[in-house]
Amino acid sequence: MPLVKRNIDPRHLCHTALPRGIKNELECVTNISLANIIRQLSSLSKYAEDIFGELFNEAHSFSFRVNSLQERVDRLSVSVTQLDPKEEELSLQDITMRKAFRSSTIQDQQLFDRKTLPIPLQETYDVCEQPPPLNILTPYRDDGKEGLKFYTNPSYFFDLWKEKMLQDTEDKRKEKRKQKQKNLDRPHEPEKVPRAPHDRRREWQKLAQGPELAEDDANLLHKHIEVANGPASHFETRPQTYVDHMDGSYSLSALPFSQMSELLTRAEERVLVRPHEPPPPPPMHGAGDVKPIPTCISSATGLIENRPQSPATGRTPVFVSPTPPPPPPPLPSALSTSSLRASMTSTPPPPVPPPPPPPATALQAPAVPPPPAPLQIAPGVLHPAPPPIAPPLVQPSPPVARAAPVCETVPVHPLPQGEVQGLPPPPPPPPLPPPGIRPSSPVTVAALAHPPSGLHPTPSTAPGPHAPLMPPSPPSQVIPASEPKRHPSTLPVISDARSVLLEAIRKGIQLRKVEEQREQEAKHERIENDVATILSRRIAVEYSDSEDDSEFDEVDWLE
Amino acid sequence: MAGQEDLVQREIHQDRENREYIEVITSSIKKITDFLNSFDMSCHSRLATLNEKLTALERRIDYIEARVTKGEMLT
Numbered sequence: 001m002p003l004v005k006r007n008i009d010p011r012h013l014c015h016t017a018l019p020r021g022i023k024n025e026l027e028c029v030t031n032i033s034l035a036n037i038i039r040q041l042s043s044l045s046k047y048a049e050d051i052f053g054e055l056f057n058e059a060h061s062f063s064f065r066v067n068s069l070q071e072r073v074d075r076l077s078v079s080v081t082q083l084d085p086k087e088e089e090l091s092l093q094d095i096t097m098r099k100a101f102r103s104s105t106i107q108d109q110q111l112f113d114r115k116t117l118p119i120p121l122q123e124t125y126d127v128c129e130q131p132p133p134l135n136i137l138t139p140y141r142d143d144g145k146e147g148l149k150f151y152t153n154p155s156y157f158f159d160l161w162k163e164k165m166l167q168d169t170e171d172k173r174k175e176k177r178k179q180k181q182k183n184l185d186r187p188h189e190p191e192k193v194p195r196a197p198h199d200r201r202r203e204w205q206k207l208a209q210g211p212e213l214a215e216d217d218a219n220l221l222h223k224h225i226e227v228a229n230g231p232a233s234h235f236e237t238r239p240q241t242y243v244d245h246m247d248g249s250y251s252l253s254a255l256p257f258s259q260m261s262e263l264l265t266r267a268e269e270r271v272l273v274r275p276h277e278p279p280p281p282p283p284m285h286g287a288g289d290v291k292p293i294p295t296c297i298s299s300a301t302g303l304i305e306n307r308p309q310s311p312a313t314g315r316t317p318v319f320v321s322p323t324p325p326p327p328p329p330p331l332p333s334a335l336s337t338s339s340l341r342a343s344m345t346s347t348p349p350p351p352v353p354p355p356p357p358p359p360a361t362a363l364q365a366p367a368v369p370p371p372p373a374p375l376q377i378a379p380g381v382l383h384p385a386p387p388p389i390a391p392p393l394v395q396p397s398p399p400v401a402r403a404a405p406v407c408e409t410v411p412v413h414p415l416p417q418g419e420v421q422g423l424p425p426p427p428p429p430p431p432l433p434p435p436g437i438r439p440s441s442p443v444t445v446a447a448l449a450h451p452p453s454g455l456h457p458t459p460s461t462a463p464g465p466h467a468p469l470m471p472p473s474p475p476s477q478v479i480p481a482s483e484p485k486r487h488p489s490t491l492p493v494i495s496d497a498r499s500v501l502l503e504a505i506r507k508g509i510q511l512r513k514v515e516e517q518r519e520q521e522a523k524h525e526r527i528e529n530d531v532a533t534i535l536s537r538r539i540a541v542e543y544s545d546s547e548d549d550s551e552f553d554e555v556d557w558l559e
Numbered sequence: 560m561a562g563q564e565d566l567v568q569r570e571i572h573q574d575r576e577n578r579e580y581i582e583v584i585t586s587s588i589k590k591i592t593d594f595l596n597s598f599d600m601s602c603h604s605r606l607a608t609l610n611e612k613l614t615a616l617e618r619r620i621d622y623i624e625a626r627v628t629k630g631e632m633l634t
Contacts, residue, residue, distance in 0.1 A: 026570055030577040037584050044588060048595055055602045065613055072620050079627055101625035103618055
């Protein structure tokens, strides 16, 4: 039987017992029926009033909202017309000191609370029979429970359901833990889990350094492969796989460098400590003839192996393996040059081959004076570019092998760039000198004016930053071998001096982190008995087996 | 006897007419209720769409105001 909201009262018009001694029974019945009809009409009018009243109340509340909205729109239109793009200042305080805009996230819940019962239904309910007043006996109970709860208990459904959900959650969590333990025993099984943190980092990286980087990286990667492999014949096939392999971990290397350095040092320790990690180390040290591609692949597999072993620190190995290959260098350079250089490197085919020489010349000896012909072309191509692209001027030549330390310093010392611009005539030398010159002072940059002499200072100054790293490794493989150590040495300077914006972003991340927790705590206190919360928690367990890891992750990452 | 029969017949006939009348009234009462119900429904749906649009507008205004004004300071 359906529950009727509004009942028209006398239902059976003619079903009545006739009073005795009535002459004309038929007429009596008719009159009674008609009277009942009139009663029906009165009841109908009452319900009509109820219906209209409900509608009116709703519409009335809307009218209030519309009025206030209208006022706000008017005020807003005034204040918008007063906006002045010329006077407006953009302060970084908005990121760190002010709360972010948050739209209201109120959700309707518990729609069938007793308070939402409509009046007509409430009236019907009141007519119904009440349960026996068992609550009178409550004070005489020993367990302090309500007496009526043993007769009828509406909250039973929710209580039971909640208990079941919590139990389910616990079970799932235990199961996951068990599985994880199993996986730890068999570290070779690849896991999909580590994917998530990578992506997050990638996002941050993109936020921090701009979207062009991704393409830039790829470009430089290709180039580097060419350098390592010599012939460009592999270009189509190998690089592709290379990039694919590196993709995930690659983004990691783009982290703010101070943090990276920390991670790197830690990662190195780990590498040393961990015995079951044969693949990654060999390529790094015995890099003599091993080409970068194999190293990457092997390191990637090592990566996968490592993760299960140390779930909490799973991402650190990620850093170890990716760093040996060239990824880091492109990033800093890309920072300053961005897409402009990307387009430049892609447009002229010659610039691609040039990279190989610089590393060799720079590393092997000052005895190799002649800048390769293609290099000359590259600077020539670059020159027409407007002043701001000064850094690219130099970078296209050493980008692959030496770019890392060199370019990082670029943003810190704007001076050299300016001077480089000022010296258009000596295009050939720039390729070589920059590596050494940039880290040093503008004085050495002046040497650029004299191409031949400029070459000599380079090798001598270059060792400065990487002195300990260069000698031990074979020339062709310097990059992979020296990379991990090089970073820590150069990083701190950059992290401090790079920009206020970086600091603002970092602080923003911190704020978000801590505040989230605070918010969640508040939520916990507020609605523990929330159906949606319970449900979401249960579902969350299924997806977040690495919950703890990721948390550690972020904390580490934030220093 | 014939007169009595005639009387009964007449009464029955009258009763028939009365019931027909009652029938008409009750059916129109039903029509009224039908109308009231459907009117209630349609009004509620309209109010719902109005509420929807109003909420969207309010949110948009919230957003635009936030764009124009400075955010709340963190403690």
